[in-house]
Amino acid sequence: MTDGKRDTRLAQGGRASVADHDFVNPPIVRGSTVLHASVADMKERSRRYRNDEAGPVNYGLYGTATHHALFDLLSELEGGYRSWAVPSGLTACTIAMLAFLRAGDHVLVTDSAYGPTRRFCIDMLPRYGVQCSFYAPTAGNELESMFRPNTKVLWLETPGSLTFEMQDVPRLAALARARGVVTVADNTWATPLYFQPLACGVDVSVHAATKYICGHSDMLMGTITCNEATWPSMRETLFNFGLIVSPEDAYVALRGLRTLGVRLRQHRATAERLIDWLLAQHEVERVLYPALPSDPGYSIWQRDMSGASGLFGIVLKPDAGGARLDALVDAVRLFGRGYSWGGHESLLIPVFPERSVGASAYLGRLFRISAGLEDVDDLIADLQLGFSALRATATQR
Ligand SMILES: Cc1ncc(COP(=O)(O)O)c(C=O)c1O
Structure with a gap:
């Protein structure tokens, strides 16, 4: 699918559950109990459930028309067989592990994985x-x-959401597949618009839809898209844990997807202007953003992804870190000091990558920006405030 085609699918996809010549969007169908016309109908729907056939379900846990509109569009964008949504991005990550792991198994995890995903592996998995x-x-x-x-x-x-290393997905996925190992990719940074991990040999793609998919910092959601081989284990796990989201949340996520293309283009354009400005400040050692030609991950990004989002890292020179970085972060007025990313509002926070394979080289001097949708000149003026505060700290010493 080309980018233009993807924009068309964002606008038009996921509408199979909406009748022709009816409202543009699916209705919000709430429900637990489904009423059956007869015992034959009950048997037929149970048979569909057992065989995982699309069509009318027999219980709310298996999704209403609202949910399936979202799931269908996600599967189309990711090039996957089936998709599902769970209450947070972290749930998507942890369930995607539990679906394929049993007592006695081993999991290999990138050292750049999202902190709570790492902690789940360190604190929880050994218990099982x-x-x-x-x-x-x-x-x-x-x-x-x-x-x-x-x-x-x-x-x-890929890229890691604090240190932005690109991973050679086709190569790593091929190594795993040759050994019968399931590969799962957290695809949150690139979104389903700019990267399709399944086309590179990955089996399962997960997203913190909380970020760009929902896009307005007003809800938490995770999504999971599987290829045909991995869906049965995932489905069994999701249903045994009883995991689904509310139809209202599914509706909001679907609405978020409709505008993902235009929002991401603006996020990236703003990120690039901010990066240009930041690279001109003498306290900045480097910017971590795979779409920058000077970034070590640039060639992989260019090969595998069709665009970039608006989240990036900034490494200050060693003498500009610590309390001086804190002064910068405290001084900004438009940028919010808040966790998460991908919303309409810009955020700026110091970040402290946790690592198991060697220590992070950037500790104490790394901060991260989520470029929002504000006027970029206003954001640059705000960064100027931050850097003035950082410089004032140097003067006081
Ligand atoms: C890369 C990545 N994956 C997963 C998550 C978890 O998402 P949520 O906050 O919805 O649990 C986050 C959250 O920051 C993230 O950055």
Whole structure:
């Protein structure tokens, strides 16, 4: 699908559940109990459920027309077989592991994975007899020696959402597939618009839809898209845990997808203007953004992704970190000091990457910007305030 085609699908897709010549959007169908016309109807719907056939369901847990409008569009955009939504991005990550792991198994996780995903692997999985090891995010064939006979899942996140390393997804996924290992990718940064991990050999793509898909910092949601081979295990796990979102949330996420293309183009344009300005400040050592030609991940980004979002990292020179960085962050007025990203409002926070494979080189001097939809000149004026405060701190010392 070309980018133009993707924009068309964002606007038009996921409408199979809406009758022709009716409202543009699906109705919000709320419901737990489904009424059946007869015992034959009950049997027919149960048969559909057992065989995982599309069509009328027999209970609300399996999704209403509103949910399936969202799931259909996600599957189309990701090039997947089936999609589902869960109450947070973190739930999407943890359930995507639980679906494929049993006691005695091992999971290989990129060291750049989102912090709470890492913590789940370190704190929770061992309780269930699953071992985890971390690998360097930029690993290539050297990852081969890290697979164990009991490795069942390879976890990718590209780029990492704090340190922005690009991963060689086709290569890593091929190593995993050759060993019968399921590959899962956290695709939140690129969104389903700009990267299709399943086309690169990944089995499952997850998103914190909380970020760009929903796009307005007003809800939490995770999405999961599977290929045909992995869907049965995922489906079994989702239904055994009883996981779904409210139809209202599904509706909001679908509405978010409709404007994803235009929002992302603006997020990126603003990010690039901010990056130009930041790179001209003498306290800035480098900017972490794979769409920058000077970024080490640029060639992989250019090969695999069709666009970039508006989240990036800024590394200050060693003498500009610590309390001076805090002064910068405290001084900005338009940028919000808040976790998460991908909303309409710009955010700026110091970040502290956790690492298992060697320490992060940037500790104490790394901050992250989520470029929002405000006027970019206003944002630059706000950054100017931040840098003035940082410089004032130097003068006081
Ligand atoms: C890359 C990534 N994955 C997953 C998550 C989890 O999403 P949520 O906050 O919806 O649980 C986040 C949240 O910041 C994230 O940055």
